[in-house]
Structures are given as structure tokens and as C-alpha cells.
Amino acid sequence: MSVAQISAKGEVTIRDLSKSFRIDGDSLTVLKDINLDISGGESLAIVGASGSGKTTLLRVLAGLTEPDSGSVLIDGEPVHGLGKERAVIFQEPRLLPWLTVLGNVAFGLEVQGIPGDEAAERARHYIRLVGLAEFEGAWPRQLSGGMAQRVGIARALTVQPEILLLDEPLGALDAMTKMTMQEELVRIWTEESVTMVLVTHDLEEAIFLADRVLVLPKTKDTAIRLIDIDLPHPRDRSDPDFVRNRRQLMAEFGLH
């Protein structure tokens, strides 16, 4: 049961968060008065139409984008900017092509001042965890899309964040690889007991991975919606309850 995952660390509180962008003199409101509590160890999926502000919300949580107003608290403490307790997994693997798999996975630790040997050792652990032990010496150009994304995931895990922020991490993968990776994400999330905030445009992925799904509305005067997915992990995509949940989520978007 996912409730067993919930620990005190990695709790996110979002209060009255607003963000708009200025485009050619016009102001575009992307996030308006968002209030949300994410428990430590929870897995939250953010879905919404393209342009509904999913990435912006995730970037504000990461500290890569400053909100106009409102606050983000982590474990009760207000945060400004980036922090070691959060790690981002982007849609593209964003690997440094001049570093091997090992070098890339250890990169985050080295940036944070962990000595090379220790960084390599910790990196190896996570390389094994994502199933790439044989490839620690490979160059990024030698990896398939799915493998490269595993490296990106391992790099984020290696800094042992409390909160993992993922922006459509599997969006560019083919359907088969994607399903395998979704299963791996569930396994990793279970093993690492991190809070996971996952932006996705794939409703099935949201149901497969998340405890709760946040639906961002397209029109900013509409409130956000939260849908509980009360199914045990690992989930079975053909289970009637799974299908029922998916149908309910699709109905949110007027789909059948």
C-alpha cells in the first residue's frame, strides 16, 4: 500500500502560488493561487492540456523559476531557489557527452563537492539500480533513448534527494520502453522512499504511478482538481479498478 511509503521527509506545501509571464507586453497568467499539500513519500502526477502550466509549476518547485507570489515550503521551511533536497529529471536526458555513464551519474555529487571516489561509489550503486551496471564506461552517444533516460534518473537519485521532480521523463520514449520504465520508476520510488512529483501528458502513466493526480485547468479561473488513485502498487493496467480510474480521469478532459 502506498500509505506505507509516507514518511515525514519530503513534504511539500504550496501556498497561494501565482506565476505569469510577460509576452510582447501582454501578461499571461500560467498559475493562479495554487494551494496544494504533498505528503512526504507521496507520488503525485500533474496532468493538464499542453500549455496549462505543468512545467512551470514543476520548475517553481525545483527553484528554477521564481514565482510572482505565494510560497513553497519543504518540510515546513520556506524555500527560495534551488536546494539539495530536490532533484530534477528533465524530459531530455541532458547528459554531458564528454562524460561516461559513470561520470554523468556522479556529476551531481561532484558538483556538490563530494570527493571523486565516494561519488563514484555512490554513483555505481544507482547505476546498478537502473540496470546499467555493464555500461558505466559507455559514452552517452552509445546509449539508446531509454538507457540515456535511465542515466538521467540515476544521476538525480545519486544526490539522494527527498523530492524527485520529473518533467515528462518518458515522453520521448517508444511505447514498449515507456512501459518498462514506468515499472522501474514505481520500483525505484518504492525502494528509495522519495516524494515524486511527475508531470505527464499520459493519463495511463499518471494512473500507473501516482497516489494522486493533479489536474491543471486550462482556464485559470477554474480551480485545480485532485483525484485519488486508491490502488495498491505495483498496479495492473488491465485490472477493472485501474480501467475505472483511467476512465474517470479521461472524463476530466471530456474523453471517453
Place this chain on the structure above:
Amino acid sequence: MTYDLTGAAQRVRPKWTISAKGISPVLGKAAADYGLIFAFFAGWQIASTVGWLNPAVFPPLDRVAQALWSGITSGALLDDIAISIQRAGIAFISAVGLGIPLGLVMGQIKPVERALDPILQLFRQTSALALYPVFILLLGLGETSKVFLIFWATIFPILLATIGGVKEVDAKLIEMARSFGASRATIFRRVILPASVPSIFVGLRLSATTALLLLIAAEMIGANKGIGFQVMNAQYNFQIPLMFAAIFLLAFLGLAANAVLVLLQRRLCRWSVASQ
């Protein structure tokens, strides 16, 4: 579960292209790589010996080799080689020493780059040779003006390539590094610098070629020593084999400089496909 390495690790460049039956692979590769140039020299030698080519203009290659050999063993050409390498070397190293750091700074600081770009473009478009008289007026006819001429022409390729390299660093990689808390200095050292290396090497190779080109021009116009001078001088004195010997020396210098840079690039850029 097994993962496939897209076959890239095994995708090594084929060892030979002609693996015809009977011919050993090594010979086949040598024939494919150097066959044409060998045929060119053989054709020259035969045509000149038989008299299809005027041997006064195109002497047989054995006489060119002889002129080269005696020039080197007697030490007569060694002075020329030394001074040429010194001129091009000082100019090239100064251009690299100034061009790369300047390019790294300019590429990162937009206002500096914007302010300097128009004047850079103007300087670059002004042929260095056209400025040689100005350099002579300012620096005299000696070594300084020659070295400065080569330096002047050499710095632009390396500077512009470095700026280009820095500017084209994937902003997403920089943001990735930032997301792990990397400082500006760390981002520069761990992301911007390595990402610019391939582009810098393009500039280095272009600069090396330019350095030799300007070296020859400077030595032909106003020098009494140097390989470029020897080409002109031998022609005046109708020592045609010596003239070709000097020309081949220059070609060899160019090839050697390029080979060194390619080797260095292979070592530094093992990760990139282009260096394979």
C-alpha cells in the same frame, strides 16, 4: 533483463575498404588510402624522366629529393626551417594564448561580445596582407612585423571559433548543472569549457593553416631567410629542384601541424563521434 548497446560500441570504422581476395587487408587499405598520391608522384617521376614534362620546370623527383637531402645535411636549409618554425610558432602560440581565453570570456558575456563584434568583423574582413605595409611602418622590416602579421591573421579563426563554441553550448546542459547547485565557476569548468573544445579545435586547425599561409607570404615579400624565402630565391637562381624541395617542406610542415592537432583532438574528444 538485457540491454542492447545500439551496436555503437562495435560500430568501429572498417579496417579496410577493399578486401579483395588474395590482397592482404593491410595492403588493400594502403592502396585505398595512398594509391592516388603514389600514382601522382610516380606519374611525375616518369613524365619528367621521359620528357613528357619539361624537366627544367618539373625536375624528376629524385633530383628534388637530392636537393632536399643536401640542403638538410649541409645545414643550409636547417636555418630556414628553424626561422620559419620560430616565426609561425611564436605567432600561433601567442594567437592561441590570447584568442582562447578572450573567446571564452567574450562568448559568455553578451555585452562584451556585442560591443566587440562589429570591430572584429571589420578586422577579420580586412586582409592581413593588406595590412602588412602598416605593420612594417609600425614595427620595422625585422622579425616583429612578420610575426605580428602572422599573429594578426591567426588570432581571428581561433577567437571566432571559441566564441562560437561557447555561445552554442546547450543551455539545457547548463540548466541541468545549475539544478544540482553548480556555481558559475563550476558550470564554466565542467560544462562550458568541455563543450567548447571541439569548436576550439576547428579554430586551431584553421589557425594553423592560416599561420603557414601568412608565413609563406611574409617570407616571400620581405625576408632573406626562411622556407618561403627559399622558394622565391631558388626560383630566381633557377635552382628548380631546390625550389620544389622548399615547397615540399612547407607542405610537410602543414601536414605535421595538422597531424599534431588531430592527435590532440582525438585524445581530448574521445567522447565525440567526429573524433572517431
